[in-house]
Amino acid sequence: MKNLSRRAGLVATLAIVPLALASCSGGSDSASGDGESLTVWHFESDTSAMGQAWDAAIKIFKDEHPGVDVVVENQTFEAIQKNAKIVLTGDDVPDVMEYNKGNATAGQLASQGLLADLTDYAEEFGWDDTLSSSLQTTAKYDEAGLMGSGDWYGVPNYGEYVSVFYNKDMFAAAGVEVPTTLAEFETVMDTFVAQGITPLAEAGAEYPLGQLWYDLVLANADRGFVDDYQLFANDVDFHGPEMTAGTETLAKWIDKGYVASDVAGLTAEDMGTSFISGTYPMMVSGSWWFGRLADEIQYDWGQFKFPGSDLQIGSSGNLWVVPENSANKDLAADFIDITLRPEVQNILGEKGGLPVAGDPSVISDPKTQALTEGFNDIIAADGLAFYPDWPVAGFYDVVASGMQSLANQSKSPAEVLSDLESAYAEGRADLLEG
Known part of the structure; x- marks a missing residue:
């Protein structure tokens, strides 16, 4: 994720590069898995730590679910950020996708009933024990879509x-x-x-x-x-x-x-x-x-x-979320759990992806060690402050516009702050009163 943190009004207009993976067989939703499928959306590059880890997780999933047809579609961060609500209201949705965390993103979709409640899966797979309380902040949302409490609507697996x-x-x-x-x-x-x-x-x-x-x-x-x-x-x-x-x-x-x-x-x-x-x-x-x-x-x-x-x-990294309209929620949960396994988490660590459940001793590169130590120090000091655009829906564009106004010197700092305040207050009222 990259939001201040990092479309397709219809899926057809999204910049999608489908990666048709080899078909395999079996799945948690049925005894054999024949005829089942799992569609995964994410926006990580092949060379990134996350991209390499997700590729390993997909290979493991295929080995353990023979007969399940796995399709990976690489989206862009901006496309999913802007069009998730439109896409997820339909029936042709991914089974699991990477999505931005926070009130204005995952929280908003959760409050609108577009994301599946993963609380039972969190207990079944032990995610509530695997992830520290500070990392769970972005996984849980209340009825208004505010992060930090309520049910699980996403699962982070990197920082x-x-x-x-x-x-x-x-x-x-x-x-x-x-x-x-x-x-x-x-x-x-x-x-x-x-x-x-x-x-x-x-x-x-x-x-x-x-x-x-x-x-x-x-x-x-x-x-x-x-x-x-x-x-x-x-x-x-x-x-x-x-x-x-x-x-x-x-x-x-x-x-x-x-x-x-x-x-x-x-x-x-x-x-x-x-x-x-x-x-x-x-x-x-x-x-x-x-x-x-x-x-x-x-x-x-x-x-x-x-x-x-x-x-x-x-914060935690972006979340794996499961659309409410997914037809394969059990398979999606299995895939999410695989991304938290040591063999996948250790790939994240070795490649600089800040694992949340890996073994730090496997990290050999000094720069990667420094990156991980920096994150651990912030966690220990309760120093995670999240991202500037998180509090309310649409704030990403408002903050970006305000910074452009500062850069162009078309508005004073006080004027920029007034614009931010107005959008924040409106969004806050929508969340708390809506």
Whole structure:
């Protein structure tokens, strides 16, 4: 997932690459499984840690369910994000699919009756014991679709978090070291700017700039703020110190040239490829980039926690969900359980996918170990602060638009916050009163 976290109004218009897998036989829904099928949707690339792990899980499923016809359809994150409700109201639905977590996504579909309640499966397979309570936050939703309590409507099997990836060669050439405070971070960026180098690979057309904004908000916040903003524990003051300081800081960083002048029109792919090519010394983004960075970068690189706060953007990974209209829920649950097995989880760990039930001792690569240790440290500190677009439906586009307005300097920080506040309040009311 990549939402601030990472269509086909009909399935026919989705960008789908079907991977027809070999037919095999048997399944938990019947004695033989003959004539049964399992359709899996996900949006991971073949080379990513998740893509490799899901491929292994599919092979295991095929071995254990001979006679079941397995079809995998690779979607795009944006397509599923925008069109899940339309697709899942029909009868031609996948049996299990990867989907974004949070109130505005999985929670919304759950509250509308479009996702199957997996609570009985969670107890049967022991998922409630396998996953820590903090990771279960994104798996459970109440009747209003609010995460953190209620029934199981999804199952996470990997973790993710946002950090700062950096080019060690460029750091050495500039004579700077890894910053541990926000002030030191700004000093590092000032040094690069003085040398004619834009410090941060960024993107305003999609999720990355919104995540940088939220990092800066979190640098001025505490756990109470996160609970208020994400879980509606109390009202949120969008013009209070946390939001104001974070938004004004981002506006200052844009003005000082810490990001490219055309950042508003850049995509996440633009950001990633420019960092991989060595154009920028740093990239603030998620662990979902790790496998690709490891495969494609030709220079020495590393990562460090975003400085300034123990609160970090992150959560469980995306969820496996089962549509309510799926005809093969038992088979879907079997597949989900396979993705939590050690042999699949260990592939995630070795490839940098932050497993939730793997054996850390199998990780041999130092960079992968550092990635996993960083996530474990955040979990231990109760530092997961989720994603800026999660609280209400449609907030992804609102946050992205607001960040573009900051980047273009077409709106002041206060005006952007007012826009965010209006959309948040409307969405919150819909959830709580609807």
